[in-house]
Amino acid sequence: AQTVTQSQPEMSVQEAETVTLSCTYDTSENNYYLFWYKQPPSRQMILVIRQEAYKQQNATENRFSVNFQKAAKSFSLKISDSQLGDTAMYFCAFMKQIRDAGNMLTFGGGTRLMVKP
Amino acid sequence: NAGVTQTPKFQVLKTGQSMTLQCAQDMNHNSMYWYRQDPGMGLRLIYYSASEGTTDKGEVPNGYNVSRLNKREFSLRLESAAPSQTSVYFCASSEARGAGYEQYFGPGTRLTVT
Numbered sequence: 109a110q111t112v113t114q115s116q117p118e119m120s121v122q123e124a125e126t127v128t129l130s131c132t133y134d135t136s137e138n139n140y141y142l143f144w145y146k147q148p149p150s151r152q153m154i155l156v157i158r159q160e161a162y163k164q165q166n167a168t169e170n171r172f173s174v175n176f177q178k179a180a181k182s183f184s185l186k187i188s189d190s191q192l193g194d195t196a197m198y199f200c201a202f203m204k205q206i207r208d209a210g211n212m213l214t215f216g217g218g219t220r221l222m223v224k225p
Numbered sequence: 226n227a228g229v230t231q232t233p234k235f236q237v238l239k240t241g242q243s244m245t246l247q248c249a250q251d252m253n254h255n256s257m258y259w260y261r262q263d264p265g266m267g268l269r270l271i272y273y274s275a276s277e278g279t280t281d282k283g284e285v286p287n288g289y290n291v292s293r294l295n296k297r298e299f300s301l302r303l304e305s306a307a308p309s310q311t312s313v314y315f316c317a318s319s320e321a322r323g324a325g326y327e328q329y330f331g332p333g334t335r336l337t338v339t
Contacts, residue, residue: 150332152332211326218267
């Protein structure tokens with residue numbers, strides 16, 4: 109079974125600064141996907157960024173980027189130029205493929221990020 | 226498109242009562258999922274349906290049943306609610322074919338069992 113660990117329960121950052129959220133995972137799979145989801149106080153789960161394990165290049169989406177270290181099984185999220193709207197819970201998640209249909213997500217425990225003005 | 230919708234948004238049950246959480250998606254997705262989120266924790270998979278007519282257990286299926294009514298709808302039933310089932314329940318959907326497809330989540334149902 110896969111496990112996903114987020115070792116930072118809470119973090120804070122000043123507006124406009126950069127912050128990095130950590131995530132490690134354990135799996136025996138070779139092909140998989142990794143995700144970061146954001147959950148603001150509204151509770152809605154919002155996809156932030158996705159990384160395919162077979163791609164060496166780190167994914168980037170505007171101010172969000174990842175540092176994917178496959179051998180170390182590490183997948184950190186960097187948020188640049190932090191904005192007040194980035195305040196949320198952030199969940200790292202692992203996806204393997206279930207047979208030929210459907211995909212199971214395993215989530216970490218989350219990191220609560222507060223962006224301070 | 227409404228995406229993934231869930232009803233109700235909030236519910237309070239007494240121990241032993243039953244209820245059904247409803248979920249519907251309008252994105253023509255094949256796969257649907259039910260998760261629960263306990264306070265301060267990540268989401269855990271209860272059941273999933275890879276395609277219409279199939280359902281399978283996830284990580285925490287005990288105390289729940291599901292029905293994939295048609296391609297759009299996937300319901301979760303608690304036959305005899307227990308305080309340990311107090312949680313926020315999320316429904317999600319995704320494309321079935323290929324790996325790595327994003328799961329789209331509903332707004333969640335906050336359930337309290339007293």
